[in-house]
Amino acid sequence: MSGKTRLVQGPPSLPYIPGGDLCGTVVEVSEGETQFKVGDVVAAMFDTAGPRGALAEYKVVKAENAALKPKSLSFEDAAALPSSALTAMLLCERYVRKGDRVLVLGGGGGVGCHVLQLLKAHGASYVAATCTDKDLLRSLGVDRAVDRTEENWWEIAEFKEAPFDLVVDLYGTHEPWKHASSSGTVKSGRLGGRYVTTVGDTPYMVFRHWWHIFKLMYDMTARGIWTRLSRGNPRWIYHLGL
Template sequence: MKAIVYDRYGPADVLRLADIDKPEPGDDEVLVRVHAAGVDYGVWHVMTGLPLLVRAALGLRRPRNPVLGRDVAGTVEALGANVTTFRVGDEVFGTCGGSFAEYACVPVARCVPKPSNLTLEQAAAVPVSGLTALHSLRDAVRTGDKVLVIGAGGGVGTFAVQLAKAYGASVTGVCSTGKVDLVRSIGADDVVDYTKADFADGTRHWDLILDTGGMRRLSHLRRALTPRGRLILVGGEGGGRWLGGMDRALRAILLSPFVSQRLGGVLSVERGEDIEELRTLVEAGKLTPVIDRTFPLADTAQAIRYLAEGRARGKIVITI
């Protein structure tokens, strides 16, 4: 089969299209003929091995799994010995290791039927970014809250705006000029163009701030919170080579017990029941993936470069 592989950490130049053996599903896996796979910043971190701390899980000197990709949507091709919940031919979506390939083995614990109102390409945009937004907001948003989503036009941000609205919040999105119309179109009550205004100028305050941008100082973010507001940090962009932006989340957790505001990050664990919840929200019309553009498998390196430029409106999807 064709797959995007890499044998060393680095920029997108380390990726290559190669012929490798088709995988065999384990007892609790399904073999999926991949139709599409989403691209997110996690892919960039896995490819570069940055921050260096992540290599403890990925492989210290070189990646243990040579095939990149995590979001997956496609058709079940074969069943593991213990699989009874799917049949060959079912359309599914979920997460796995190595989805930038013609075939991938997907654990049944992280795989559910595709939403009936989405194409496979649309479904591939949902799992990783949708789960991050879900785990950030599901237990944090209260009806009537004023919520600020920083990075509202990005992969996680577009899901977060819609979820916060579904949970009964008034939502303000923060984004660049080129994404303002998009953020309004997905339900934001107000939008701040960060190139023209500072949301933390002291004129407004929010009950909950979700920062998917990963760059702003904690002191800056706290100025925009109500006295008992909540700050949730997503992503680890910026920072040094060892911890990247993760040190900001650690500092937030350490500071939180000593201030009236609640500060912290989010740990997004991929579970089938949560992917099923996303499917329910999508089919109810409360959540719609936003796709900026698609790239063929052979152009995966170009897709990741485009993501790293920060201009993508919503998600990028690889088609196979």
């Protein structure tokens, strides 16, 4: 809504209705639709170029982008699931290997809370995470909770003695990668170390001109190629989300 990413997510015209993921009651289905019926309560994710339209009174969604709301969840909780939970699931399916020691940076956010609950089901043997709310992290099953305002994860002796196989960076900026590649807390690419980020160096992106997109993609593509060829550092991977 700030307009900072209007080049790729801007509405075709103004005024427009914002909102991405949603939860609501089905009032009409297309002919031949067998997955859902009128009266079903579903959660669905946006299928437009940008997240818009979900806050309307009525919204057309594709059946393939929807799922029945579990009865145990409120409408509000279910509406928060589609994009963040799917992103978390894809991260775990694509990058977690059996026996991995995993560090999640920014584990208290929407994606992070889902990732932490899925990691061990996908084979992780040890999970550490950073967040200012350590009680939240512990409730999600982590083995080691780190408050980044109290200690630096890259200086923790335990992590240096047993380096991580995988870092999932949901926090962003260049600082975490710099420490991951130089502190000895993450295995080198030669030993299978991976550093996966969903936010890159710029968590608050600005896409007002094509130059902004080019610069962002150039920097991240170059780093991805360099760490694939030079295996002394963890392999850096930019996960584009869904």
